[in-house]
Amino acid sequence: MPSEAPYGAPRFDRIHAADIMPAIEEGIRAYKAGIAKIRALDPAEATFENVVVPLDRADSLLDVPRAVLGYLKSNFGGDSIIRISLESAQLTGEAYDAVTLDTAIFRLVKAVYDRRDAAGLDSLQLRTLGKVYRSYIRGGALCTPGQKERLKELNREISLKRIRHGQNITQATQEFVLYVQDSSLLDGLAGTTRQRFARNAARQGHQGVWAVGFTNGDYASVMASATNRDLRRRLYEAYTSRCMDRKYDNRQLSVDIVNLRLERARMLGYENYAAYTLETNMAGTPEKVRELLLPLKDAAAGKGRAERAELEAFAVKYERDSAFRLEPWDVAFYSGKLRKAKFGSELGRMRNYLFFDNVLNDGVFYVANRLFGITLTQRTDIPVFHPDVLTFEAKDAEGRPLGLLYLDCFVRKGKRGGAWCSRLRGYSCAGEREVLPLVTISCNFSRAAEGRPKLLSTSEVKTLFHEFGHALAG
Template sequence: MSTNPLLQPFTNKDQAVPFDLIKVEHYLPALDEAVKVAKENIAKIKANTASPDFENTIVALESASELSDKIASIYSNLEVANADEPLQALAKEIYPKLTALSSDISLDDEIFKRVKAVYDKRTSLNLNKEQTRLLEKTYLAFTRNGALLSAQDKETLRQIDQELSVLGPKYSENVLKATNAFEMVLDKKDDVDGLPEGVLEGAAAMAESKGHKGKWLFNLQIPSYLPFMTYAHNRPLREKMWRAFSSRAYKGEFDNQETVLKIVELRNKRAKLLGFESHADFVLAERMAKDPKTVKEFLNKLLSASKAAGQKDVAEIADFANKLDGLVEIKPWDFGYYSEKLKEDKYAFNEEDLRPFFKLENVVEGVFAHARKLYGLTFKENKNIPVYHPEVKAYEIYEEQSGKYMGLFYTDYFPRETKKGGAWMTQFRGQGLIENEMKRPHVSIVCNFTKPTPTKPSLLTYDEVRTLFHEFGHALHGILSECTYQSLSGTSVYWDFVELPSQIMENWVGEKEGLDLFARHYETNQPMPADLIEKLKASQKFQAGYMSCRQLQFGMLDMAWHSTDPGAIKDVDSFEDKATAETRLFPRVEGANSSCSFSHIFAGGYSAGYYSYKWAEVLDADAFEYFKEEGLFSPEVAKKFKDNILSRGGTEHPMELYKKFRGREPDPNALLRRDGLI
């Protein structure tokens, strides 16, 4: 028997991953073995002489690559959350092996014949809704991955998929390296004027850890970058930071331009091969939005409601900066700074006034309290469950009433050089049938929040609090899943529906009732004063037009990259310039480029899908209106949301699930109402 921990039975609580035993050298041999097992399982399905049916073909396929899926999920999660050079280097071997396996299965004629035989007689099989959905999804997975192509086209497709499997990780490695490459060490008090004491303390601790005792170090990780852009009086240094951030992986040593053009070209070639006009057409065929025309109309409708408001927002800031400091022309590196000053002026509070009430541990307790009040869940830390980094915590989840075990939950909150930027929810194991047994999920959230300092705990910005609630909303989608098949469970839903459970959770931290559960001063334990909550609420619509235009810019840039013929694209920068012209509220700055660090679409699964944040905002604004009508913690509405949306995964069409919850289709104006744009 192999001594490789990835191939041994996992013996921790609920077969939790033995992170303490897994080493870099274990991945490749384990994956090779797992691929062999998967191929044997496929061979067994093909060798079965019984006529193809739901169990011996569809369910058998669903479980054929369980072992390789398990190893892949462990590796791919660590590759973005905690990867040193040797672990990162494995990506070049691991992803092509996984892609080759999935190509082997999806391009196998005999397997597809069996799937098609079952699919063709689906109406006479007496399947329930979930079985029907799995059958349809399996059949579609084959046709969308080339099962109907000629032998020669299959070979071409296989090569394209191999190339793409390496380009995504390469793109994201460049972004990470470019982010880590920039450091700004300051030693003059004047250079750090305006920065809050907590931020300076963090910067001093970071400087000292890098051998610059008595100085301050700022970098491009969000907890360092954003406060600098928001509070630093020194305009030339803000410009320096902004330019460094906005040109990550554009030109220089870690340039992503070639990679972007190559990814776009291959995606388009792949879509064409499969009979679609463009990559966007291919992607959207499996989305609520259905096609690029619908998405473009949707984004344009929002833009016409947002643009004038966005221009007004910028004009107001420019006017304010002129009055305050005689600034003649406002630049992008001035916007965050004067925006914060104007907010103070208008609403008599400062984002930093909120921080003392958002000690990380209290916010985590707050998010757990929401899960308990809404869905009856409790979280209990278990220090015996292995974790992949000392900062990670593991919890067991239970239903409070019944005591039913609901799964495991991991949290990983702080930036480090081995972790990608941003925040995300992921799983080490999905909910559903595994090895013929119903299993509960192992869910994880990974963030990059403000770190504790030598004298202060981690005190979050309001934005970080919203991010935590957002990712926790995704986590609830995974945790509350009650499906039969893993591939339909939890967050395995249409991409433009997946953001509904996450975005709706953000609403509770804009309400007094929600904040009262956890927002307490880290020193005095006093609740956040009612007048501060009022000011916060009043400021919620502040610059909604500007923020909306910014999101629409990313959505439109994504659609442009994925619905334009790549043959017509000669240069990354001029293409971006043209694609964002309509949404821009500032003139373009030479040397700044967002396509080269737009990891969401080039390395993160959001290609032709970035619009879905806005799409889901419409759903979440409409859904939250229901909570507000019936009570923020209404047990009836929460139960409907849990039973029809959170627990159902992708077992039915999202619009059907939404209508079961709401009693009707979403009202598209709910979002514009919430943002005060109509």
């Protein structure tokens, strides 16, 4: 059903997991019906308006539940959402492959493309046509029937394995816990951090101990502040060996994905997957990437060796032990001590001034207005799936709407790690019909204790500005 919410935003307040697969199945039916009408055309009659435009719109009904599912999978998780993701990936993949590898559909696209110079198309239409034609070539339209069947298998396997791979990382990260029995092992940590660890343990039914995990800044706090070197080592080794156990083992999955991608790239006429994926990106070729990265690598490695030598010399002096050798689990700890020795304690106190609301409104949004004339105003009438999610309406300097921004900044069980910008809907226009984008930003900033102010670290501030740059592009 069309949403009556502002901007036609998804009704997250009404959507349940059980609704998603029926919506995807209905979207696939509508997609197939639209494709069947296009397929019936004679190539001699094919034009931009009767082929390319309806191809672009054919999956518009399917786009909505797919976008909602992708958003919930990354930000909310849960067994039911993951199960639906795997099931829907197979269905939608088959539907899209059937069209991309359909000889009759490609014949129509090629007919429009071959007559493009005489068709009187404007620059936007020409660019769209070029992208559509190239997507069919890159999707396997020129392959033999046997190769097309194998491509369908490869696409399905890659899609399913990537979903499992990402979910393994999320679950292994969120389920890890190290129970600390001796409070002296937590020396060096702030009192509020210790209290959080104690509350974590109590919630898990373990009184009188401390539970250290990998989320909400736990890992970074221990690595930067814990004086007990063995605790840092245990946590570091656990963190860097995630997804190497039987329950969430990603080792074979990683090898499988690499090999499947290589096979698909070579079947499509590329030397390797890098050549395939870079073709439509700014670099263009692996050789261009190497031209940029290899000289940078040499310069960075030299600088890195010098910084490591400085840090190890400082650690030897700090520990008063000439035999001390720096290990990976020592780097964050002694780097903090070295910064304090160089610059004093004020650097660490900067967090006290970085209130989330101030950074957002007087920092990020202020800069967007100064640079581009864009204003962002919070909306409380846009449905969201969780109270953490804030929504903002973006307008240009003349007050014209540009779209909505969904901002979900704080760590939460089920959300995948890292920070990213995505979208529930992209911008599109055809004739007089303009659809404005719904852009999302997701981060995993440390969550403040109840009643405490939401403060950001300097790295979190950088992350917010970085992701907002992507949002502006969206």
